[in-house]
Amino acid sequence: MTNFIKSVDERTNLAGTNRLELLLFSLGEDMQTGREEVFGINVFKVREVMSIPEITQAPDMPASVEGMISLRGHLIPVVNLAKFCGLQIKEPPKIMIVTEYNNMMQGYLIDSVDTILRLDWNKVKTPPEMLSEQMGGVVTAVTELEDNRIVMIMDVEKVLADTAQDTSKEQWFNDVAAAEKREATIFFADDSLVARKQISRTLDHMGFTHVSANNGLEAWNKLKDIAQRAEVTQKPVSSFIQLILTDVEMPEMDGFVLTKKIKADSRFDGIPVIMHSSLSADSNQNLGKNVGADDYVPKFDPTHLSEVINKNLEGDVKQLGNK
Structure with missing residues (x-):
């Protein structure tokens, strides 16, 4: 397992360009279906793969949280x-994936790891509604392997929200900065249902109108429709939307490609684009800079997000990386 851990650690530090690297893993054989489903998580979110350490049980934890572990000075929850x-899995989990995203660490108990798969984002699709409902909404995207197996990419924002962050409580949004520029319309794209709800609540607290899309390709198509409507009415696009907020990891078209397309289209001149992602490493922020993003905000801090939105709407910002 040592060589495999080294491989994961090395690839986690890679800065990809418009491609996704997934760590494939299994939770074990389901006693009801007899199948061993294949799941995937972005390698950029994986810190290491290790044997399961001693887990300390803690009170008042969700049923799926086995307890806490201390790992190199960090106390992190462990999710089954x-x-x-x-x-309902036949055998207990055998290993643990240590993840870091949204500026938080979690341990995931699983059965086994398979391999690291590199693929284009356009091969990653939105899951069928039936599959998403069957898995309790935890599947955010799917892709098909050459051997016809389906890989289910997990919505890690949902796992984090349901086990570590209670973003349903109103006090989570108490410090959201009020809108400094009134009557603005924000367009945002995110494939995670949890993230879309979080963003919507933030924008509602700010008093903004908002329009959303579930992935990058849908967002680009909607933005082109808005631009065409602007041309017909002989108005600038900025009279319809005043800011664009995009996730990075999205099926069919990722946020880097979406941002690059927006910045290459003169119809969107003057409209700031903010990247909003659980991938908060410097390498990802540098990629955002390279495609022209005006700002990059790690998920999910509604107060920070509201402050950055206000700053960009007021025009008090230079392009990302040149502040």
């Missing part, structure tokens, strides 16, 4: 993913 997904 099979329990979280509502699966």
Whole structure:
């Protein structure tokens, strides 16, 4: 396992360009279906793969959280993913993936790891509604392997929200900065249902109108429609939307490609684009700079997000990386 851990650690530090690297893993054989489903998580979110350490039980934890571990000075929750997904697995989990995203660490108990798969984002699709409902909404995207197996990419924002962050409470949004520029319309794209709800609540607290899309390709098509409507009415696009907020990881078209397309289209001149992602490493922020993003905000801090939105709407910002 040592060589495999080294491979994961090395690839986690890679800065890809418009491609996705997935760590494929299994939760074990489901006793109800007899199948061993394949799941995937972005390698950029994986810190290491390790044997399961001693877990300390803690009170008042969700049912899928086995407890806490201390790892190099960090106290992190450990989630049994099979329990979280509502699966009845024959054997107990054997190893743990240590993840870091949204500026938080979690341990995921799983059965086994398979390989690292590199693929184009256009091969990653939105899951069928039936599959998403069957897995309790935890699947945010799917892709098909050459051997016809389906890989289910997990919505890590949902796992984090349901096990570590209670973003449903109103006090989570108490410090959201009020809108400094009134009557603005914000366009945002995110494939995670949890993230879309979080963003919507933030914008509602700010008093903004908002329009959303579920992935990058849908966002680009909607933005082109808005631009065409602007041309017909002989108005600038900025009279319809005043800011664009985009996730990075999205099926069919990622946020880097979406941002590049927006910045290459003169019809969107003057409209700031903010990247909003659980991938908060410097390498990802540098990629955002390279495609022309005006700002990059790690998920999910509604107060920080509202402050950055206000700053960009007021025009008090230079392009990302040149501040």
